[in-house]
Amino acid sequence: MKFGKIDINLEGEKLDKDHWELPEVKIEWAERSDPGDKTLIRTGGTSWRIKSWRGGVYPIKDPMRTWANHYGKRFGNIEFNATHYRIYSPEKMAEWAREMPADFVFCPKFPAIISHYRRFNNCEGPTDDFIKGILALGDKLGPVFLQLPPHYAPKHSEKLMKYLNNWPKEIKMAVEFRHPDWFKGGEEAETVWELLSQKGIGAVISDTVGRPDALHMRLTAPFLLVRFGGYDGHWSDEKRLMVWCTLMKKLMDAGTPLNSFDLLVHTTDSEFTPETCSKFEAMIKKIS
Numbered sequence: 001m002k003f004g005k006i007d008i009n010l011e012g013e014k015l016d017k018d019h020w021e022l023p024e025v026k027i028e029w030a031e032r033s034d035p036g037d038k039t040l041i042r043t044g045g046t047s048w049r050i051k052s053w054r055g056g057v058y059p060i061k062d063p064m065r066t067w068a069n070h071y072g073k074r075f076g077n078i079e080f081n082a083t084h085y086r087i088y089s090p091e092k093m094a095e096w097a098r099e100m101p102a103d104f105v106f107c108p109k110f111p112a113i114i115s116h117y118r119r120f121n122n123c124e125g126p127t128d129d130f131i132k133g134i135l136a137l138g139d140k141l142g143p144v145f146l147q148l149p150p151h152y153a154p155k156h157s158e159k160l161m162k163y164l165n166n167w168p169k170e171i172k173m174a175v176e177f178r179h180p181d182w183f184k185g186g187e188e189a190e191t192v193w194e195l196l197s198q199k200g201i202g203a204v205i206s207d208t209v210g211r212p213d214a215l216h217m218r219l220t221a222p223f224l225l226v227r228f229g230g231y232d233g234h235w236s237d238e239k240r241l242m243v244w245c246t247l248m249k250k251l252m253d254a255g256t257p258l259n260s261f262d263l264l265v266h267t268t269d270s271e272f273t274p275e276t277c278s279k280f281e282a283m284i285k286k287i288s
Contacts, residue, residue: 004208042076105142
């Protein structure tokens with residue numbers, strides 16, 4: 001995740017803080033729901049085609065065709081970026097789903113043809129094809145997320161709002177805002193935020209040091225999708241992860257009806273993703 005990534009060599013002082021904290025959480029969803037027995041907490045990366053994981057996540061001699069299965073045994077979710085570049089058939093999606101254990105979920109990214117190229121214009125066909133594909137994941141379909149282009153500002157939101165209004169309610173969806181104006185409280189932006197709340201659509205939280213405004217902490221749906229930009233083993237990663245663990249304990253202790261928390265970890269070339277996920281999982285286990 002290059003969005004909000006800082007160059008440690010140039011801006012390393014931004015990481016060398018004694019204290020890290022999150023902004024105050026704002027619960028904004030309109031409908032309350034029963035989260036069940038507990039909040040499902042999952043971690044994962046952005047791809048299973050990572051060669052540097054040989055000898056760790058993947059046995060050294062196992063061929064690449066087995067990596068999806070090994071990935072599913074190690075992680076609880078995946079930021080499924082493949083769907084951003086291509087709309088896959090239901091048959092292919094079902095094949096991938098069969099590789100994964102029962103409690104694993106895919107978090108597919110919306111196709112770029114919808115969000116970046118057509119910008120929500122005349123995209124009924126690609127949307128229908130995308131939905132057919134992801135529904136083939138069955139109970140392994142997690143929250144789907146719509147990443148807006150960096151230059152997509154609230155003033156462009158008319159077509160976006162129409163698109164969100166037509167999205168099927170039964171499929172969990174979250175929007176990732178990137179343009180700074182989405183976080184400044186303007187009337188056009190707040191109209192969209194209100195729509196998210198009314199429709200039960202989430203707002204992706206990007207924990208990336210160079211863009212603190214994207215750490216908005218506005219919960220517009222009873223599930224949480226966080227994209228975590230790590231710094232490859234820098235000690236600040238552990239402190240930032242602990243902040244999220246502390247928040248989850250606070251929300252669970254307060255009985256906040258949060259169904260799931262998915263932490264999607266980004267590190268350089270994904271090399272440190274297993275280590276980062278392991279740290280978070282150990283922290284959560286201690287405080288649960």
